[in-house]
Amino acid sequence: MTIFAAIRLPREILFGKGQRHALPAVAAKLGKRALICTDERFAATATFAEMVAGLKAASVEVLVYSAVQPDVPQETVAVCVNQTRHFAPEMVIGIGGGSCLDMAKCAALLLSHGGELKDYYGEFKVPGPILPVIAVPTTAGTGSEVTPVAVISDSERTLKVGISSPHLIAFAALCDPELTMTCPPGLTAIAGADALTHAIEAFTAARRGTDHTLAQNNVFIGKSALTDHFALLAIKLLGRSLEKACKDGSDEDARADVMMGALAAGCAFGTAGTAAAHAIQYPAGALTHTAHGLGVATMMPYVMTYNQSVASAEMAEIGKALGLEASGTNIEDHAKGAIEEIRRLFAAIGITSTLADLGLSADKLDWTAEQAFGIDRLIKNNPRPFDLDAMKRLVRAAYDGDLAASAI
Secondary structure: OOOOOOOOOOOEEEEOOOHHHHHHHHHHOOOOEEEEEOOHHHHOOHHHHHHHHHHHHOOOEEEEEOOOOOOOEHHHHHHHHHHHHHHOOOEEEEEEOHHHHHHHHHHHHHHHHOOOHHHHOEEOOOOOOOOOEEEEEOOOOOOOOOOOEEEEEOOOOOOOEEEEOHHHOOOEEEEOHHHHOOOOHHHHHHHHHHHHHHHHHHHOOOEOOOOOOHHHHOOOOEOOHHHHHHHHHHHHHHHHHHHHHHHOOOOHHHHHHHHHHHHHHHHHHHHHOOOHHHHHHHHHHHHHOOOHHHHHHHHHHHHHHHHHHHHHHHHHHHHHHOOOOOOOOOHHHHHHHHHHHHHHHHHHOOOOOOHHHHOOOHHHHHHHHHHHHOOHHHHOOOOOOOOHHHHHHHHHHHHHOOOHHHHO
């Protein structure tokens, strides 16, 4: 079998302490007018003022939209665009957490192609290139700085909605770990667990073949040699440093590892995609109003156990990346060791262990399973196939905290 690989990434990725200071030079290459999307908290910081001053010194005129809300309510994108269209920006800069980056992508989309955001829900609905986006994350989790996805919430729908298109990939990603130093322990844990889940699901995603039309018809195309490289790097970095960063937010090396881990995980799943843990989180999160990263991480050990029968070799590799000693030659034991280490790590940083603890009610288990099973773009990416009964058993096992039952 010949190697198959595919990857879609920004034109430029800059990572390291102080790389935020490259923003003026990067922006000046794209034009003279920049719309900045951020939130009220970060807009009030001295760091943000310094970044704006740097842009102005580089002769880049700036208009700031600082009303980005968590989970990007779809109606707020129209507000942003209506308030800023007169400025005729030549680029959009997202500075903040994943919601700020997603807002920047969505604003660039509507400024470029018009219409309503709902016109673009789903895959490959964006008709062409959008205004260039520069992504400057201040948290380490979603990987939105490098992915082709923007996730928004729509009051007319129970579940969050995704817009997926290679045209949404940022022009440049500037990742400065110093911007994460003030991130509180709880958010560090949830965001980092989200990133680790991205990496594990990308690495264990189904292999979907080498058909030359695959990547032309699907945004997410399953695992490949290149996505595997990024996924294992993410698992290694997050495995060794996420717990440290949660315990000591001033640990610069741990912060850098976690941010690089989130970046690498984004590089992996942005092409490979995610799978069942994300499918279950969408309805579970909608019902419990809990953070996305918390939900996917809660599900991850159960999904790994469900998938172990067909992905034990990959899970054994995950164990090696996590630094586990590989004594003996039994791959199944190594795979179980990896699952147990993920459970231990998530428990150590405060991730809930069951869907019941997440707040999901027992009478919503079947509905959650039915909704998850219907998210085809994620379910077809799972290495072990599902039918509805299997999904119901998995959701029940995660509710009860019965890891063994999730293997059935």
